[in-house]
Amino acid sequence: MEHVFKGYKVGAVDYLRKPVDPHAVRAKVAVFVELYRQRKQLESQSEQLRSAELQLRRRAEASLQESEALYQHTFEEAPVGIAQATPSGRFTRVNQRLANILECSADWLIGRQLESIGEADDQAAIAERLARLQSGQSLSAGEHRLATARKSPIWATLTLSALRRGSALRQLIVVVEDISDRKRHELERENFLAVAAHELKTPLTPLRLQAEGLVRELAQGAEPRHDTLLRRISSIDKAARRIESLVERLLDESQLSGGNVHLEREEIDLCAVIKEAVTRVQSDAAHAGSTIDVQSDGPILGLWDPLRVDQAVTNLLGNAIKYGAGKPIEVKIGFEGGTARFSVRDHGMGIAEGELERIFERFERVAPLRHYSGFGLGLGIVRRVVEAHGGRVTAWSRPHEGSEFVVELPSHLPAGEPVQSPELEMHA
Amino acid sequence: MTHRHSILVVEDDPDISESLRDVLESEGYPVITAANGAEALRSLSELGQPCLIFLDMMMPVMSGDEFLTLLRKQERFSEVPVVIVSAWANETRAARALSQGFVKKPASVAALLEAAGGFCGLRDSHLSGEARGAAP
Numbered sequence: 060m061e062h063v064f065k066g067y068k069v070g071a072v073d074y075l076r077k078p079v080d081p082h083a084v085r086a087k088v089a090v091f092v093e094l095y096r097q098r099k100q101l102e103s104q105s106e107q108l109r110s111a112e113l114q115l116r117r118r119a120e121a122s123l124q125e126s127e128a129l130y131q132h133t134f135e136e137a138p139v140g141i142a143q144a145t146p147s148g149r150f151t152r153v154n155q156r157l158a159n160i161l162e163c164s165a166d167w168l169i170g171r172q173l174e175s176i177g178e179a180d181d182q183a184a185i186a187e188r189l190a191r192l193q194s195g196q197s198l199s200a201g202e203h204r205l206a207t208a209r210k211s212p213i214w215a216t217l218t219l220s221a222l223r224r225g226s227a228l229r230q231l232i233v234v235v236e237d238i239s240d241r242k243r244h245e246l247e248r249e250n251f252l253a254v255a256a257h258e259l260k261t262p263l264t265p266l267r268l269q270a271e272g273l274v275r276e277l278a279q280g281a282e283p284r285h286d287t288l289l290r291r292i293s294s295i296d297k298a299a300r301r302i303e304s305l306v307e308r309l310l311d312e313s314q315l316s317g318g319n320v321h322l323e324r325e326e327i328d329l330c331a332v333i334k335e336a337v338t339r340v341q342s343d344a345a346h347a348g349s350t351i352d353v354q355s356d357g358p359i360l361g362l363w364d365p366l367r368v369d370q371a372v373t374n375l376l377g378n379a380i381k382y383g384a385g386k387p388i389e390v391k392i393g394f395e396g397g398t399a400r401f402s403v404r405d406h407g408m409g410i411a412e413g414e415l416e417r418i419f420e421r422f423e424r425v426a427p428l429r430h431y432s433g434f435g436l437g438l439g440i441v442r443r444v445v446e447a448h449g450g451r452v453t454a455w456s457r458p459h460e461g462s463e464f465v466v467e468l469p470s471h472l473p474a475g476e477p478v479q480s481p482e483l484e485m486h487a
Numbered sequence: 488m489t490h491r492h493s494i495l496v497v498e499d500d501p502d503i504s505e506s507l508r509d510v511l512e513s514e515g516y517p518v519i520t521a522a523n524g525a526e527a528l529r530s531l532s533e534l535g536q537p538c539l540i541f542l543d544m545m546m547p548v549m550s551g552d553e554f555l556t557l558l559r560k561q562e563r564f565s566e567v568p569v570v571i572v573s574a575w576a577n578e579t580r581a582a583r584a585l586s587q588g589f590v591k592k593p594a595s596v597a598a599l600l601e602a603a604g605g606f607c608g609l610r611d612s613h614l615s616g617e618a619r620g621a622a623p
Binding site for chain 1 (some may be wrong): 500501502503505506507509510513522545547548574575592593594595596597599
């Protein structure tokens with residue numbers, strides 16, 4: 060037995076007594092083979108479990124990465140500014156769009172307090188929004204003016220939402236949408252309506268005063284002189300026409316701003332159209348103290364819409380009279396390389412360089428309203444009409460030296476068509 | 488009927504200016520017109536005190552409020568009655584403090600004659616109260 064114990068001590072698992080009984084050997088081998096098989100099965104199961112667990116972990120990691128990438132993408136690529144902030148309102152993460160909206164770097168924003176992005180007047184209201192979230196509200200949104208590093212303040216919709224665990228506020232999500240363009244359009248619209256009402260009231264005043272005055276005088280038995288009567292009734296007629304033309308201009312502008320300008324082209328002489336327009340505005344120019352000098356050798360023929368071209372010319376002349384400070388106005392008409400070119404030059408107040416780009420915009424007026432009335436549509440109409448003809452309009456101006464508007468209109472006449480111009484006449 | 492003093496109409500729109508002149512002259516008021524504030528100041532220095540100034544606000548060269556501020560700085564014109572004639576009710580608030588009345592465009596004959604009657608004579612003072620604050 061001693062040997063058996065020794066054997067167990069050094070790692071034996073069983074023993075057989077000699078002479079060996081074949082039955083016992085078979086039985087014992089069977090037991091050990093079965094034990095070995097079971098151990099192998101356990102090992103394999105354990106291996107499977109380990110690999111399944113690994114796979115699950117990998118899948119979870121991948122899913123987490125994907126989710127983070129998705130969040131990152133949404134966060135960075137969203138067309139709105141997004142930021143995360145602490146419950147007290149300090150930015151911990153901001154997207155590039157927010158930095159762009161506020162014209163600063165994303166790093167500069169980190170650590171700053173939410174309300175500090177507001178304009179001075181809006182900071183208290185933003186702080187109030189933050190306080191509402193801190194006291195349990197889940198969402199708070201509204202329009203605010205935000206300060207920007209370089210430009211003037213912008214209008215934005217600010218949305219604050221709370222991320223909570225239980226009732227504890229864990230994080231704030233801040234969404235900032237730049238709505239400056241919409242606000243500007245709203246403001247333009249309001250201004251435009253106010254100006255339109257004013258413009259319509261201007262001719263209504265003489266219309267009402269002359270009509271009421273005459274009714275009153277005639278009712279009292281007055282016998283006004285024939286020429287006085289004629290002049291005053293003509294003034295009523297003129298005012299009615301002015302109102303009509305204002306209403307037409309308004310309708311026309313809404314049509315022009317609706318997209319394509321419909322042109323009815325025919326062969327016309329640009330010089331004749333311009334001279335006619337000059338004759339029409341001559342009395343307005345005289346009232347403002349300006350003379351209009353036209354330099355042309357005409358005729359200059361082209362396929363243009365006579366009404367639209369007249370409209371563009373009239374607007375440019377009206378502009379020169381209005382801002383010409385009673386100084387002479389010069390109109391030059393020429394033709395070169397298939398393109399007619401005319402310019403209207405005044406010597407008035409002029410336009411500052413930075414404002415020159417804006418003057419062709421709709422409702423834009425660079426002159427102060429207290430001095431100059433008008434819809435602010437005139438130059439916008441000029442540009443649209445000229446561009447519809449395939450031409451272009453450019454402006455030159457210097458403050459206190461006046462402005463010059465140059466219009467170029469391709470003649471659109473088939474090649475070989477005789478186009479008379481000063482140059483051609485000289486060779487003839 | 489003639490008046491000792493004239494009425495000064497400061498208005499850049501020639502048609503409005505003419506209609507104001509027609510209405511006032513038909514009632515016997517002598518009328519002087521000026522196309523902007525600067526012209527009005529020149530007229531005043533040449534012609535002296537009018538009994539009333541009808542003043543438009545939005546004018547080139549010199550606007551109504553600029554004119555009014557300069558006018559009130561001159562001692563001899565500090566008391567001349569000014570009635571503002573404008574389509575803008577809100578924008579004229581500051582100027583209205585320096586003036587004696589306000590007629591909203593499109594003005595009525597009654598409102599103008601009430602103001603004229605109130606400051607330059609007694610005619611038509613029975614007319615409707617459209618010239619708010621026009622009574623001296």
